Amino acid sequence: MITLIERASLFTERVAIKSDGENHTYYQLLEQSEHVSANVLQDKKDLNQARIAFLVPASFSYAAVQWGIWRAGGIAVPLCEKHPLPSIQYVLEDTQATTVIYTEAFTELLSPLFKSTNIRFIKYADISLKKCELPTITLDRSALILYTSGTTGLPKGVVTTHANIEAQITALTTSWEWNKDDHVLNVLPLHHVHGIINMLSCALWSGACCEFLPKFSPKAIFDIFSKDEVNVFMAVPTIYFKLITYFNERTTTEKKEISKHLSKFRLMVSGSAALPVSVLEEWKEISEHTLLERYGMTEMGMAISNPYNGTRRPGHIGQPLHGVSIRLVDENNQIVTVGEPGEIQIKGPNVFKEYWRKPEATAEAFTADGWFHSGDIAIFDVDSYQILGRNSVDIIKSGGYKISALEIEEVLRTHPKIKDCGVVGIPDLEWGEIIGASIVLKLDELSVEDLTSWIHEKLPAYKTPRKYIFQEELPRNVMGKVTKNDIKKLFT
Template sequence: MERLFRQAIQNPAKVAIVDQSKAYSYGELMTSATRIATFLLGEKSDLNEARVGFMVSPGFDYVAVQWGIWMAGGIAVPLCITYPFPSLQYVIEDTGADIILVGPEYEEILHPYSDYSKIRFIRLSAGIATTEPRTLPQINPNRGAMILYTSGTTSLPKGVLTTHGTIESQISTLIEAWKWSSEDYTVCLLPLHHVHGIINVVCCSLWAGATVEFIHPFDAKQVFETFMEGKVNVFMAVPTIYFKLISQFESESSERKSAISARLNQFRLMVSGSAALPVSVMEKWQQISGHYLLERYGMTEIGMAISNPYDGERKAGYIGKPLPGVEIRLVDEQNVEVPFGEPGEIQVKGPSVFKEYWGKPTATANAFTADGWFMTGDIAVVEQEYFRILGRDSVDIIKSGGYKISALEIEEVLRTHPAIKDCGVVGLPDEEWGELVAAALVSDHALDTKELTTWLRERIPAYKTPRKYLLLDELPRNAMGKVVKNDLKNLF
C-alpha cells in the first residue's frame, strides 16, 4: 500500500483530513498511523494478517487506525458504527479477530469483548502509547488487507477478503477514470464499512493528495453550508442522500437557492452509486446543480467495474462502460456470451476482483466460473455501447408467466407518478404464475390502486403491471440505502 502513503511522505504539510472543523496534515496522519502500527505490533515484527476489527467514528482517527493496521501487516475489519451487538458479534467471530480497536463512543456496545482473553481490546480513549520508532514490515501486494461484509440482502453476509494489490488496483483505476488530483477537495458522508466510502471517497482522495472532509452524522443543512464555503469540488453520495439534499434545497429561500445552485455548478464531479438512481432524482438534481450525475456500477467483491464517462455523454438509467483494466462479459444461464443487445449476467475479471470469501471456500468456488470470471448475479443489457442494469437475478428479476421482468424498470415508471414518493417491486411466489409482480408504495396521498393500474398500463405492458400493492410509510433499507427486497417480500 506504499502508493497510498506516498502523498503523506512527499507532501507532509498539505491538509489531508478535516473533521469537526479541525484540519490534519498528511504528516500528522502518517505520524499517527505509524504510532498505531508500532503499538499494534508490540514485540512482534509483523502482524502476519491478523484480523483487526475497529469501530471508530468517521474522521482522522478512523483513517489513522486503518492505515496503522495496514502498516503493521494486519487485515483491517471495519465495524459498522450503527450495527446492534449481534451483527457486530457475527463479524468479529466470523473473521476470528485477534484485536479490537474501539473509539470512545463504542466502548459500551463492545464491552463484552473487553475482558475476553482471546482478543486484545484496545481503547482509543486510553491513548496510544508512544514507543521507540521501529522498522515496519514490508507488505507483499498479494497479502490480505481488508475484509468487508456483503450487504446480506439475500443471505447471511459474507466476508470479502481483498489484498493490498486488489485495493491498489481499485483505487488507481478510479484515479485515472475520474481524473483525481491533489487540487481536489471532497466530503465523506458515507458509511466506512463499504467500498463506496472507503475506496471511492477516502482512499482515492488521499492517494491523489487531495483533502477529504468528514461530515458525521449526516445533516443536509450542514452539507450545504460546507459546500458554500467554496472548497468542495468533488461529491459522491447514494440516491437517498441526493433525495434528502433535494428536500432541503426546496425548503430554502429563493435567494439561498440561487446561491447554492451557483456554487454547485462550480463542482468538478458529482457521482451517484450503491443503489439504483431514479431518473426523476437525476433530473431534479441537474436542475438544481447543473450536473448530470455520473452513475457507476460496483460491488464489495470487485470495487468499481463500470462507469459513465467523466468526459462524454452520461445516460440516465445506464451504468456506462467498463473501467480501464476491467474485463466485462454478459452470459446466459449456460455461461455462454449473449448476442449484442440481449440481457445476460454481468461477469468480471481483472486485478480489482477480490481474493476470496473469508473462511468460505465453497462459496468462493461457486462465485467464479471455471475460467476465472466472477459471477455478479446482476443482469444487464448493452444498448448503444452503454450497460443498463435490469436487476439482480435473485431479487430483481421476476419470473412470471414465462416472462423475465425487471423490477427496476417497473420502479422507474412508478416513480414518475406524481403521488408516489418511493417504491419497491418484488416477485411473490404464486402457483399459477410462478411469481406475481407486487409493488410497495410510499405516498403522502391516498392511492386508488385501480386507477394506478390503469395509469401503468398506458406506460408498460400488462404482464409487467403489479397484481398486488402495499402502502408503507417507508421501505426497509440497509446502511447504503439499498432496499432490502427479502424484508420487503415478508411485509406482503
C-alpha cells in the first residue's frame, strides 16, 4: 500500500491543509480523495497506471485530487497553471492522458480541447460524494510524471514510482527532522518536486500542516508569518530576493517586527536555483537564519543537503542525504580526486524509473553500472560539495579553460550598482566560447568601460566577460530559474 496515504490515518483530527481561509483535516483529505478515486474509476476496479492529468490550483483540492488518482491506481500528471494551451496539450498528448480533472478557473483555457480530443474532462466541482472499493497499490507502481524544463529540447516526462517518492520523502523528513507540529507555507507551483515532495508530501507524511498561498505577494507572506503559526519555509532564490526588497522598503519599526517573527522559525530552505551569497547574507541579517541550501532534480528529488544541525557553508550544498550515493567523475567517467571538478552522479532508491516513452534517453541518462548522469559540475571542498554549474549552460569552455558562470555572477553581484546578472558562454571561432553577461541595474547608469575596469580588479582576465547587455529583468521560468538559453539568444 501507499505508505504516505496509510499514515494519514494516524493524524485524522489534525489539520493537514490550510487554504482559501479554511482548515482541512487528514480525515477530510482521506474522504475527499476517496470521492475523487470513485469518480475517476467509474466502473473500473483499477486504473492500472492510466495517466490522469489535473489542472487544479495549490489548495486542499489539489492534494485530494493527487491522492485520489494514486488511490485509484493511476499515474498523476500535474499540469502547470501558468502554461499556455499548446504546452498543456503537449503534455496530454505525450502522456496519452485518459482524463483531465480541472477547476472552474481553467474552463476557458481548456475549452478548445473538450470536443477536439477523446480525453474525459471532469470538473472538480462535479465530483460526487460516492465511494467504491479501492485497489491495492504496490510501491513499485509508477505514480507521477513531471516534465523537465526542456532546456535542451522538448520537455521529457520523468516517471517516478511510489517507492521513489517514499525514498525522497523519508530522506528529507529524517534529515530535516520534520514532525507533526510543523507548519509550512507553500508558495511554489505544484508541478515541480520542490512544492510537491519537499513541502506538501513531507508535511503530510509527518502529520504536519501545509498552508497554501494562492497568489504570491511579499506582503501576504509576511502577514502570514506574523501569526507565528508557520515555522518552516522553503522558496527559490528569486522569492527571497523579492522578500528582501519588500523588507528594505519598510519602516524601522516594521522591520523589527518582521525580524522578530522570522527568528522564531525552525527551518528555512532555498533551492531550485543557485543561491547568491549576497542574498544568503542579507536574509541572515533579517531573519537570524542561515538558509539551508540543498541540491536535487526532477529525476531524483533531493540528493544532497546542508546539515539541519551543523555548519552551513555559503555557496555549498552539503553532503549526500540518507540512502543516497554520490560520486564525481571526469569526462571519461573516472572518479576525480578531492578538489577537482567533476560531474555529479547519483545512485539510490530516490532516482526515477524512466523518461516516459523515451527508452533511448533513459539509457543515455545512466552509466553502465547504474549511476544517473546529473549534468551538473561540482567539487568536493573540505567537507561538502560546491556546485560550479550545469555542464551545458553554466560551465563555459574558453581557450582551454573550464569556467564557472556562477562564480562570475557572484562577483558581479557585489558591484553596488548591479541588482542581478546572468552569465553565459557565447560561441566563438577563436576561443570556443567567450563570456557574456546580462546585467540588471539598480537605478544608476553604469558604463561598460567602468564595469570592465572594475571586474578586472576582481577576476583574472580569462574569467572576465567580453560582452555585456543590459536588461530590466532576466528571463526566468515559472520556478524563478534564469533561462540562460534565452540570454544566449540575445547575444547570438
